Amino acid sequence: MITLLLIFFPLVAAMLLLLVKGEQVKKIALGAAIVEFAISIGALFLFQKNADTQFELNYPWIRSMGINFHVGMDGISLLLVLLTTFLVPVIILTSFNKNHKNPSTFYSLILAMQFALVGVFVSLDGFLFYVFWELALIPIYFICLLWGGDDRARITFKFFVYTLAGSLLMLAGLIYLYQFTPNHTFDIAALYAAGQSLDAAHQGYVFWAMFMAFAIKMPVFPFHTWQPDTYTTAPTQGTMLLSGIMLKMGTYGVIRWLLPVAPLGVEHWAHFAIVLAVIGILYASTIAIAQKDFKRLIAYSSIAHVGLIAAGILAGNVQGVQGSMIQMLSHGVNVVGLFFIVDMLESRFNTRELHAMGGIRNVNPQFAVLFLIVLLGSVALPLTNGFVGEFLLLNGVYQYNAWIAAFAGISVILGAVYMLRSYQSIMLGETNAMTASFAPLTGSEKAVLVIICAAIIAFGVYPKPLLDIAEPSVIKLVEGFKLAIGK
Template sequence: MDNLFILLLVPLLGAMILAFVKTPSTAKWLALGFSVLQLLLTLPFICKFNPDATVQFTQSFAWISRFTIHFHIAVDGISLPLLVLTNGLIPWITLSSFAKKYTGNFYALLLFMQMGLLLVFMAQDAFTFYVGWEIALIPIYFICALWGDGDRIRITMKFFIYTFLGSLLMLLAILYLYQQTASKDFEWASFRALSLPEDTQRWIFWAFFLAFAIKIPLFPFHSWQPDTYTHAPSAGTMLLAGIMLKMGIYGLIRWLIPIAPLGVAAYGPIALILALIGLVYASIIAFKQNDAKRLLAYSSIAHVGLISAGVFAWNTLGLQGAVLQMVNHGISVVGLFYVIDILQARAGSRSLADLGGLAKRMPRLSVLFLLLIMGAIGLPLTNGFIGEFLLLKGLYQVGIWYAAVAGLTLIFGAVYMLRLYQKTMLGPLAETYVAVKDIQGREFVLLIIAAIAVLYLGIFPNSVLQLSEAAVGQLTEQIQF
C-alpha cells in the first residue's frame, strides 16, 4: 500500500478512539498498537522510494474548490527521512511513557500531533502546509499545559503566543503569494514559479523566517524554549526537541529559500550569523546549568543553530548535513531526555548538585548514557560525526570564519555534555542513592534501540544521505544566489 493518506488516517483514527479511553492500562497499549502499525505502514514507502529528485507517492484532491485549494501531499528525498523519523520516534516516545498513568486523552493528543507533523512534511500545497503547522501546535500546547510541572500554564502560554504570532506572519505571506499566482492556487510549484520583485521577496523572507526561527528556535527568538522544555512532561519535551523543531528547519529548505531567493540573498547572511551567535550563546549558558533537563534544552538550541547555519550556507554539503543531522539530533536528544527522566524517577532529582556516582549502581544506564552523549558531541563512528562534518564543510565553502565559529560547537558540546555525565554518573555515590536500581525491561530495550540507531547512522550514514542526495543537488542547482 503506497497511498500517503493512510499515514494520516491511522493516527487520526487512533486519536479519535483514544479520546474516549479512560483506563491508563488500556490507553497505553492501544496507543502503542496504533503507533507501531503506523511505523509498519511506513516501511513500504521506504522500500518503494526511488532516490532521485522527483516527488513521489503524490496524492491530491480538490479540498475547497472555490479558492482552488487542494489537499496535495507527496514526499521526496528531503521529506522522507523526516517522515521516517516521526513515525519511528512516536512509538518510542509512547513506550517511554508507560510508567506514567496517562489516560487516553494524552495519547490521543500525541497521535493527533503526529498527524499534523506528517502533514507538514508531506504538504505540496501551502494551505495544507499551514493546516498541518497549526494542527501540530494545538496538541503540544495541551500536553505541556495539562501534564507539565511548575509554572506550566504561564510558560506554555508564552510558547503558544510566540509560535502563533509567527504563524500569522507566515499566513499573511501565503495569502499574498496566493493572490499573485496566475491560477490563484496555493501549490508549491505555483509559488516557486512566481517572479516577485526583490523588495517583495525581502518582506516575504521575514514573514516566513520569523515563523520558522521561532519554531526552531534561533537566537534571539528562543526565549520560550528553555522553560518550555524544562517544565513540559518528558514525552512533551521529546516531541518538541525530537520532531517539532524540525518543522522549522524543513520550512526553511522547502518553502522560504525556494520562494524568496532574492530575500535570502539579501538577508541570508544575517540569518546565518544569528544561527552562529545562538550556537555560541546557548553553549556558554549550558556550561552553567544545574538542571540536567535545562542543560539539554540549551544544548538543543546550539545543535539546531549549527543545522540552520548549514541550511543558509546553501550548498550540497551543507544541506546534506542538515538533513542527516535533523535525523541524528532527533534520535540523540530523545534518548538523552529519556535518561534524565529515568534519573529523576530513580533519584528524585535532576539537579547536578544532588547527583553523582550513579554509575556504581546503574552500570547499564551509564554505558548507554555515555554512548548517547558521544553521539551528541559527534564522536567518530556515532551518528553526530558525519552530520557535523558535512555541516562544517558546507560552511567552510561559504567562508573559513563561519566554519571556525561553527566548529566551536564540537569543543563546547564536549565540555557541557561530559560535565553532565561526570556530575551524574561519576564521583562519590551519596548514601541516598545506595538502593537505586539499574535500568531493566522496557527502559533497557528503549535505550538499546536508541544506542543501535546512534551506531548504525554513524557507520552507515548513506542510508539517509542517499535518499536526499538527488533532491538536495537539484534544489541547490536550481536556486543560486
Template sequence: MDVTTILLLLLVGALITYFSGDKLASKVALIFSLGALGVALTLLSAYSQGTDIGFMAQWIDMPKVALAFKADGLSMAMVLLTTALTPLIILSSFGNQFNNSKNFYALVLFMSFAMTGTFLAADGLLYYIFWELALIPIYFIALIWGNGDAEERKKAVLKFFIYTLGGSLFMLIAFAYLYSKANSFLLEDLYKLNLSATEQGYIFFAFFLAYAIKIPIIPFHTWQAKVYQKAPTVGTMLLSGIMLKMGLYSVIRWQLPIAPSAAKTYMPLLIGLSIAGVIYGSIVALRQKDLKKLLAYSSLAHVGLIAAGCYTLTLDGLSGAVSQMIAHGFVIVGLFFAAEIIYRRYETHTIADMGGIRSQTPKFSSLFMILVLASVALPGTFNFVGEFTVLYSLSQVNIWFVVLGGTTIILGAYYMLKMFQNTMLGETNTKAFADVTANEAITLGVIIAFLLFFGLYPKPIVDLVTPTLKDILETINR
C-alpha cells in the same frame, strides 16, 4: 497505498486511543504508532522503486486549495523520523502514570499526525493548517501534564503558544500574498513565481519569523528552556526531537526556494544569527544546574548549527543539515529519556542531587555515556556525519563561520562530559538507584543502535535526500 495512509492511521489511532479507556490507552497508542512506522517503511520501499506515493485532489474551489501531499526523499526522511520516534517516545512513557491517560496518548498521536502532515503538505494553506494543528496538542500536553509550579508552567506554555502563533500569522500573510500572485497555493506554482527583490525580502522574513521561533534561532529562543523544563518528558521529546525539525525542514522546502534572491542577500546575517545561537546555547549550558535545562540549551546550540548549514545554500550544507536533523532527533530524545530515568529514581532534575549512579548500575551509565558521546559528535556516531558536513559547508562560505561554529564541539564536549561526571560518577547518592527496566533498555538500545549504524553507514539516508536537495538548489539558483 499512498502517504495519506500514514495520516489516516495516526488520526484513527488517536480517536481509538481516546475511546479505549485509560488502562489500554498507552498500548493502543503504541500499536498504532508502530503501524504507522510499518506503513512508512513500506511506502519508502515503494518510493525507492519509482512508485508515486504522493496524493493530489482538489479540496476547496475558492480559494483554490488542494489536498496535495508530496512524497520525495526529503519529506520521506522527515516522515520516517516522526514515525520512528513516536513509538519510542510512547514506549519511554510506560514507566510513568498519567491522569486521564487516554487524553494524553490521543494527543501524542494527534500531534504525530499533524507533524507528519506538515512534512508532506505541498499546498501552502494545507501546510499552514497542519503547522498550526501541531501546536494544539503540545500546548495541552505541557499545560496539563507538565511538572513544577502550576503558575510558572502556565506562563511558560502561554508564552510559547503566543510566540509560535504570532510568528505563524506572518507566514499566513505571506501565503495570502503569494496566492494573489500565483492564484494557487501549490508548492510547484509558488516555486515558479518571479518575485521582485523587495517582494522576496518581505516574504522571506515573514517565513523567517515563523521558523525562527519554532527552531528556535537567537533572539527568538526565550520560550524554549522554560517549556522544555516544565513540559512532561514526553512533551519535551516531541518538541525537541520532532517539532523543531518542522522549522528547519520548512526553511529548506518553503523559504529558500520561494525567495532565493533574499536568501542569497541575507545569507551572512542568517548564518551569523544561527552561529550566535551555537555560542550562546553552549555558554549558557555550562552554567545550568538543572539537567533538563542543560539539555535544552544544548539542543539550542545544535539546532543553531543545523540552521547555519541550511542557510549556506550549498548541497553539503543542506545534506549535512538534514542528516543532523535526524541524528539530533534521536540523540536528544535519548538524552531526555535518560534524564527521565534518573528522575524516576531520585525525583529530581538538579545535577547536584545526583552522583555515584555508575557504581549502582553500570548498564545505564554505559548507555548514557554512548548518548553523551553521540551528542558531542564522536566519530562513528551519526551526529559526527551531519556536524562535520555542516562545518565543511560553512568553510566554503567563510572560514570564520566554521571557526565560530566549531565551538559547539569544544564547549559541547566540556559541558556534556562535566554533566556526565557530576551525575554518573563521584560520591554515591544515599538513595538506591534501580537498574534499567526492559522497556527502558529497549528504548535506549534502539536509539543507540540507530545512531551507531548510520554513523558507520550513512549512505542510505544521504542517497535518499540528495536528489531532492539538488532539485531545491536548482530552483534557488535558476
C-alpha cells in the same frame, strides 16, 4: 494512497483511543504507532531513489480559492516522515513506567500530534501546510498544559503565543505570494514561481515573514526564550515531541519553502541569519556550561545544535543541506535519548540538579554505558550519527564563509565541556545516599535506550542509506536555488 494512510491512520487511531479506558491504552497506542512505522517502512521500500515527488495525491479542497489537498513525498519529506514514525513509538515507550492521569487523552493527543506532523512534512500546498502547521500546535499545547510541571500555565501560554505570532507572519507571507500566482492557487509549484518572480526587495519581505515563523519554531537566537522554559516544564514526552520532531518543522520549512520561494531574499539575508544562528550556537553553549539543571542544560544544547542546522541550510550548498537532513535525524534521536535519561533520573530522585547526583556508574554500569553512547552521539564523536551531520554542516558553512564555520565549530569544544561535565557529576565519582538507591532499569527503559544507542551507532558507521534517500532531492533543490540566484 500510502500518503493518505500515513496521514490519517494516526488520526483515526487517536479518535479510537479516546474510547479505550484503563491499562490497555499504552499498549494500544504503542501498537498503533508501530503500525504507522511499518507503513512508513513500506513507503521506504516503494520509494524510488530519485528527485521526483512520489506517492502524490491531489484533490480539490476549497476550489474557489485554489486550495488543494495536495500531498506527496520526495526524499526530504520521506526522511522526516520516517523520523516522526520512528520517534513516536519510542516516545510512547518512554512513558511506559509513568502513570499519567487521563491516559487515553494523553496518548490520543500524542497520536493526533503525529497526524499533524506527518501532514506538515507531506503537504505540497501552502494553505494545507499552514493548516497542519497550526494543527500541530494544538495537541502539544494541551500536553504541556495538562501534564506539565510548575508554572505550566504561564509558560505554555507564552510558548503558544510566541509560535502563533510566528505562524501568522508565515500566513501573511503565503497570502502575499498567493496574490502573485497566475490562477490564484496555493499549490507549491505556483508559489515557488510566484516567489521567484518577485524582485530581491520583495523576496526579502517574504523571507522575513516566513523565516520568523521557522526561526521561532527551531528556535534561533534571539527568538529562543520560550524554549528552555517550555522544554523544562513540559512533561518528558511533550519535550521529546517538541525537541525531537516539532523543531524539525522549522528546519524543514526553511528547506521546503524558504529556499525555493525566496532565493534572492535568502541570498541577501542569509549572512545576517547565519550570523544570528552562529551567535545562538555560542550563546546557548556557553549558557549550557553554566546550567545546574540537567534538563535545562539539554534544552540549551538543543538550541546550539539547531543553530548549526539552520546555518548549514542557509549556506545553500549540497553539503550544508545534506548535513542538515542527517543532523535533523540524528538530533531527533539523540535528544530524545537525552531527555529520556533526564526523565529516568528525575523519576528516581525527584531532582534534576547535577550536583545532587554522582556515582551512578558504581550502581548501574549498564546504564552508564548506554548514557555514554547517547552522550557521544550528542558531542558528535566519529562513528556516531552526530558526527556525519556535523561534519557535513561545518563543511557547508565553511564553503559559505570560513570564519563563520570556525566560530560555529567552537560548539564542538563547548559541547564536549558541558556534556562531559554533566556526565561526570551524574555518573562518576563516589555514590551518595540518594544515588545509591538508583533502581535497576526496567524492560521498557532498556528497550528505549538500546534502540536509541543502536540507531546512534548504526547510522554513524553506515549513514549511506539515509544520505542516499535525500541526496537527489537535495541536489535538485540546491541547483534550483543556485539557478535562481544566478550562480
